[in-house]
Amino acid sequence: MYRLIRPLLFTLDAETSHRLTLGLLHAGSRFPGAMALARRLLAAKIPELPVNVMGLRFPNPVGLAAGLDKEACCASGFHDIGFGFVELGTVTPRPQPGNPRPRLFRLTTHTAIINRMGFNSGGLDTFLVNLRRTQRHGLIGVNLGKNKDTPADRAIDDYLTGMRAVYPYADYITINISSPNTPGLRDLQEANALDALLAGLRDEQERLAISHDRRVPLALKIAPDLDEASIDAVAGLLLTHQFDAVIATNTTTQRPGLDSEPLARETGGLSGLPLKPLSTRVIRRLYATLHGRIPIIGVGGIFTAEDAWEKLVAGADLIQIYSALIYRGPDVVHHIVSGLADKMHAVGVASLDEAIQRTRHGSVA
Numbered sequence: 195m196y197r198l199i200r201p202l203l204f205t206l207d208a209e210t211s212h213r214l215t216l217g218l219l220h221a222g223s224r225f226p227g228a229m230a231l232a233r234r235l236l237a238a239k240i241p242e243l244p245v246n247v248m249g250l251r252f253p254n255p256v257g258l259a260a261g262l263d264k265e266a267c268c269a270s271g272f273h274d275i276g277f278g279f280v281e282l283g284t285v286t287p288r289p290q291p292g293n294p295r296p297r298l299f300r301l302t303t304h305t306a307i308i309n310r311m312g313f314n315s316g317g318l319d320t321f322l323v324n325l326r327r328t329q330r331h332g333l334i335g336v337n338l339g340k341n342k343d344t345p346a347d348r349a350i351d352d353y354l355t356g357m358r359a360v361y362p363y364a365d366y367i368t369i370n371i372s373s374p375n376t377p378g379l380r381d382l383q384e385a386n387a388l389d390a391l392l393a394g395l396r397d398e399q400e401r402l403a404i405s406h407d408r409r410v411p412l413a414l415k416i417a418p419d420l421d422e423a424s425i426d427a428v429a430g431l432l433l434t435h436q437f438d439a440v441i442a443t444n445t446t447t448q449r450p451g452l453d454s455e456p457l458a459r460e461t462g463g464l465s466g467l468p469l470k471p472l473s474t475r476v477i478r479r480l481y482a483t484l485h486g487r488i489p490i491i492g493v494g495g496i497f498t499a500e501d502a503w504e505k506l507v508a509g510a511d512l513i514q515i516y517s518a519l520i521y522r523g524p525d526v527v528h529h530i531v532s533g534l535a536d537k538m539h540a541v542g543v544a545s546l547d548e549a550i551q552r553t554r555h556g557s558v559a
């Protein structure tokens with residue numbers, strides 16, 4: 195079906211087709227019959243492949259990455275096409291328009307996307323109205339950012355405002371310090387700044403856990419452009435502060451293998467196929483320090499079950515996709531989950547986790 199619609203969507207400007215797709219999903223979710231049909235056609239085909247991570251039970255390990263549903267309009271629709279979890283946002287405390295258009299580019303020959311959206315956000319108020327209305331069909335993560343005009347030394351205030359607002363509605367919360375499109379944001383990954391940030395966030399998490407009588411896990415989303423020493427420093431700080439998870443990675447400012455691509459000169463973060471080895475490198479390096487003590491959510495260039503398996507074996511516990519959904523359509527979720535189930539059966543065990551452990555530790559090729 196998506197094979198028929200894709201040529202039409204790809205003739206439209208990237209952001210227009212993105213809005214159209216979300217609009218259709220939103221409209222569909224208002225008709226119970228339409229979403230029941232989506233569930234029957236897509237989600238029902240997906241095998242159960244449960245994993246337990248961050249104290250949560252995920253029906254399968256394939257999630258929607260942040261950035262597609264920034265206004266929290268369509269979570270149930272994404273669950274109905276089979277995602278094991280959905281990450282909404284990035285949302286900033288106050289509304290902001292993001293960068294001027296055009297700001298989203300498809301590099302079709304390279305199965306990639308460049309975006310410099312710049313946290314276009316309706317702000318927390320609109321986000322919460324939508325989130326409260328959402329029918330819960332699965333696990334929801336909320337990804338938080340800072341406003342562009344919030345000074346760097348006050349960044350933590352924006353994250354704390356976001357945490358307090360979304361805490362009652364989120365299954366986990368992501369702190370996004372790795373978008374390349376908000377000036378200065380990535381500097382928060384530097385060790386001293388990160389130490390102070392993580393300490394403040396964890397204190398607030400403890401307070402909120404008591405006042406809400408529920409502990410919501412916190413994940414940190416990092417960039418693929420960190421050098422080895424910086425990845426090690428981030429991993430060390432995650433352990434020191436006992437963070438609940440790390441998401442690796444966001445988009446890259448590098449342009450690997452794109453010398454002959456004119457659109458590669460566009461400023462912004464690159465996602466899709468060329469990002470794959472960069473994000474896997476970060477996951478592998480994180481795992482070398484973390485050794486499973488803090489779960490890793492792997493994201494970047496995953497299109498197939500083979501790509502997902504590579505991330506899991508490198509150290510990830512869950513994975514997320516974004517560009518694959520744009521290029522391959524909703525059926526990609528089914529393909530990846532079914533392919534992972536086949537991998538698990540080939541190892542001859544009854545849980546995905548065990549299949550990964552065995553492969554990681556070399557008892558399986």
Ligand SMILES: Cc1cc2nc3c(=O)[nH]c(=O)nc-3n(C[C@H](O)[C@H](O)[C@H](O)COP(=O)(O)O)c2cc1C
Pocket residue numbers: 259260261262264283284298307309311313337370373415443444445465466467469493494495496514515516517518
């Ligand atoms: C158009 C676009 C917008 C994005 N917006 C966000 C965002 O708001 N917050 C975020 O954490 N990541 C954002 N991302 C990054 C994705 O969540 C993901 O980390 C990245 O695209 C790599 O995954 P992929 O190769 O499967 O696309 C965005 C990606 C794209 C393509």
